[in-house]
Amino acid sequence: MTRVLVVEDDPIIGEMLTLYLTEESFEVKRVETARDGKRALDAFQPDILLLDLMLPDANGTELCAEFRQLSAIPIIVISMKPSVTARIQAISNGADDFLVKPFSMQELKVRMEAVLRRTQSLNRSVQPAAVAHGRDSNADSPSPADGLTMDLVRRTIVLDGEHIETTFSEYEIMKLFYQHPNRVFSREELINAVRGIDSFINDRAIDVHVTNLRRKLEKNPKEPQYIKTVWGVGYKFMNP
The missing domain is CATH 3.40.50.2300 (Response regulator)
Incomplete structure (x- = not known):
């Protein structure tokens, strides 16, 4: 229940x-x-x-x-x-x-x-990278190595071995980015990724979520290395 x-x-x-x-x-x-x-x-x-x-x-x-x-x-x-x-x-x-x-x-x-x-x-999700490489489904904890990974079981982002807490919508956006690196997403595509049935979400809310993600993930949010702005289109994720 x-x-x-x-x-x-x-x-x-x-x-x-x-x-x-x-x-x-x-x-x-x-x-x-x-x-x-x-x-x-x-x-x-x-x-x-x-x-x-x-x-x-x-x-x-x-x-x-x-x-x-x-x-x-x-x-x-x-x-x-x-x-x-x-x-x-x-x-x-x-x-x-x-x-x-x-x-x-x-x-x-x-x-x-x-x-x-x-x-x-x-x-219920299984990390795509784990499946692609034939890893055991129980091996869902990311390695402590430097860098950014997704922990789908714990529903967190892991940066340099530390779990980064996010809101539900922030995680949904980041999950989409992570599964499609270097792909440019329009704001409308990101809206559709986090929208419930008639949930309140618009372009401005997407920009706020991205700003919050940058604050949590980037060493310098004003010069982001992970979430890049593609002017006139939207955003894309790059994982160095």
Whole structure:
């Protein structure tokens, strides 16, 4: 049974979410504060997080970043703020999707399933290079040698032997780059790689994800060695 952690202080919305998702065969735990939400990440071990950005003890898109640092599970923000800026900030800080209140419960379920489906697909993936070279499927941990590799089982990027934590969307983009080195991807192709069903994603969000990846991977993000900009087209990945 899929476990859903709901961090929502509004009693009416919180109760509606709990009842609906329980009826749809999810195991639901609801808390009302950021502090209790962080505790529940460890105690409840959810598969997905529904996060309100206006809580009694914290508010703002930085909440996404805080929860993202604690867990790699998908995060769907549920918010009263309808602005494009709020959506971009939330996604840039680690959210995988964004829903504006009031929203359809059926739409929420579809978005949750889309994000979970992508996550499960990643977990089932086998690193193409390992298969091509006939390596044992259990040998999924990268060698500690210098350079950049992908660890699909742990869903991380490994740089110089260290695991680099990413958001779901950042990882999806990097996975596409890694599997197709030197190929130029347009922003539209990258949008299609990370988009769920009607998920909010646009050219600007792609640029933000790439900027965040460069900050995590490049020694000098202003002079990137891995993710190159192809002016007027998009981006390409080069692995020296």
